[in-house]
Amino acid sequence: MPPHDSAKFVDAATQPETRGIELIGAGERHGRARDLFFVWAAPSVSILNFTIGATLVLLGLELWQAVLVVLAASALWVFPGVIAISGPAAGTSGSVITRAIYGIIGNKPVVAFTGWLIGAVFLALTWLASSFLGADLLAGMGLTDPVVVPIAVTLVISVLTVIVAVYGHALILRVYSWLAIVLAVIFVTVTAFILPQVDWSYHPAEPLTGVPLWSAVTIGFTIIASAPISYINSPDIARYLPRSTKPSHIIAATALGGALPGIVFTVVGALLATAISAEAMHAGIESALLGLLPDWLGPVLVIGVVVNTIALNGMTTYTSSMALQAIGLSIRRIPAAIVVGLIGTALTIYLVLSTSFLDAVNLMLQFLVIVSAPTMAVFVADVVLRRNRYDGVELFDEGRGGRFWYSGGWGIPGMAAVVLGGIATALCLSTEVWTGPIAEGLGYVDLSVPVGMLVSALVYAVLLRTRLGAHAGGITPPLAPPAG
Template sequence: MSSQTPSASPAYVDAPTQPETRGIEVVKPSERHGRARDLFGVWAAPNVSVLNFTIGATMILLGLEIWQAVAVIVAANLLWVFPGLVAIAGPAAGTSGSVISRAMYGVLGNKVIIAFTGWLISAVFLALNWLASSFMGADLLAQWGFDDPVLVPILVTLVVSAITVLVAVYGHALIIKSYTAISIGLAVVFLAVTAFALPTVDWGYRAAEPLTGVPLWSAITIGFTIIASTPLSYINSPDIARYLPRDTKPSHIIAATALGGALPGIFFTVVGALIVTGLTGEQLDAGIESAILGLLPSWLGPLLVLGVIVNTIALNGMTTYTSSMALQSVGVPIRRIPSAIVIGVLGTGLTLYLVMSTSLLDAVNLMLQFLVIVSGPAMAIFSTDIVLRRNRYDAVDLFDQERGGRFWYTGGWSLPGMTAVVVGGIATAVCLSTEVWTGPVSEAMGFVDLSVPAGMIVAALVYLGLSKTRLGRFAEASVVSSTRPATAGADAVAAGSAAGSGEASA
């Protein structure tokens, strides 16, 4: 067993009024609490977002009719079932998803995957979300006489990022306790915006040149990929669910997570698609957010801006929280709270740079466009592993990083997992269609974008096939796992297990 597993079990408190000191350490059965339905508000709060308006408008600007846009929006949001599915691994193992994925990629391979998907990409997401709220907050302050084009966005960024990091520091209990109320408050504001914007909708809208044939399928599939990138990016869902009792019904976890993300996503994205039909070219030139602000009464505009900022804090607070554990899982000797602060500082620094520069913004946006190349296959592999193992994950084995451990595989690398994520990524890339990159398969099909289904299906099939061979040693692992009591891992590792960040918890 790894020497990083301490014999003592420090006391951890999961309360909204106290900072959460537990990181990737296992949650003991005696410390489990909560209900699956609590997850609904947690996932709704980040997804009651002005970004949905923008994405909905994009569907119409791609050339789709209203009913076609609605169909694409609903279909793409069905992928929220995948964050719901991987969330059930949290209560099963009692630890972070960035630790559970050692079962898929091996002890060393997992460090590479998590280093990229777990916190590097997260820092970029933090920056982009903070950037949007900073500029909208600065625009509001400019109306009140604070119009310094540099100082004001910087100050707004610092305030918003500080609150965000504070949410991440207080952690799980604060997120569970407050996000339901936040989602209700945001829903009220966004429904009020909807009420004032809908009268401008052109219900008889028809595209100037209706799409047919291959161009139509190109627009449909590109729109699907844009929307699908959001649910596929939430591979961190086990981190939020890990405190639930192990006997919580998986179906309830899946439903609460998936519906929490999908329902506001579908509704407000459809609203965005409807609103854009009544806007003029001049209004759109200023951006969909500014155009919507122009439709609102003077008292509602500031509330929308405040809602955007609160939504950003909710989204980035969760991102910072889960990223702090990802940093631990790759082996950085740091406790969770300092880790959250480090992530916040990195994101803040990048945001401030973006405030002063436009060239980097283009580069970051390009990076996010290609995120689906990693997120789609990774989500498919995680989901496939849960099905193959029947959601049986043993904490003792997950935290055993010694050579010869069950998840050491081949020199610390799981060849099935690493091969699947690479091959799946290639399949995604060759089927992807963006403004800066068109894969050869997509180009041959007339710019039809099948990147999401192609990447996920290929990754799942490769992982499934190789895991059944000696490369994966999957059969042996499944037998051992099925003979060990469900709570053995949590009892043995207890709450003080800090494998992957042993020095930090020593």
């Protein structure tokens, strides 16, 4: 596909966006960095935050400990902000930009695996929340079929999500600011009814100390951190910004937009856990939450969850459709978005029929870091080491003589860093299904995220200085003038 053809693509909220990974010319750039704040805030006002916050208390943490964990893990939102600046620099999606890391051929399996796995997991998790809540709401109206109702809710929400993805960037930019405000009002109202029921003097029956305490702290950290480090698609949302946009503004808008709502409502989730029994939370935190609210507010919350789901998954489906193009499939962006939506719907229906919401969230978010921690770390390292110098035209040169052909099409430093970082992450991971030997040896302390990211970044930086890095073209020669 040609790098760009400005006559074919129009970025307007009133019509489907046909542009995919094609380059965005200077004359088509528009927008301000601060617009990104609301783009990331709308998906972050989520019932998943309530669930994750409650999990911290279920792990045995005291409230003040849970708050510190939330703040520490939320600081990782700076990483999606850092990689977002590569979008305006290159003028294309992140799934193309990473050719500079993994090579023309090597980038394809990495994007296919990370794009599909991360996209499918988040599509399924948030659709799952809406399915359970929507089914609870409809049960009050007499629709109680435990199979048909959740599946019907999932199908309706998935169709609306795909519509958002089809209309794409301009619609997301225009609508998400309003969605963020509406969602904030709904969740703040829900919070106002939760707070009077909070046990402010709450203490675990058996306060954790020593290794068990660090185990609970690190597992909680991993669950929360899995969200920000998974947003490797942030360059896709920022790529329309003028190249002259200050990188610091892009980083701040992206990081704060994602972090602030997450911090607030994850802490509320921890407080919520003191008002609900552990048995009720395991049976279904969404049902227990509705039981704390007045009758009129329950349906409003369900609507808010559905809106948040569409906001998050619309953006995920949008960016995942470009990942399909980046791996070399001859498919336009709109059909690709439909394919992504179908896969996410199928996974959601499977989860609806086979698991509880709380179990699905905790397990899938923890396993997600095996993929997301190393890929995010390497991307951040590349942006920093390259000083955000990316040439979009050269990124589309897929020939053997191209700059990013590297070693037979493979960027060995990037591939090695991701594989070794993934292994390190898995060795340090602690879940109910899998506990790595390092985590087990430390008493189930989960250091998967910091260790996995550190190993990946260090391996990448070191290998670039070896013959492998030199054979891959290195990173020191400038690819383009510095952005901004």
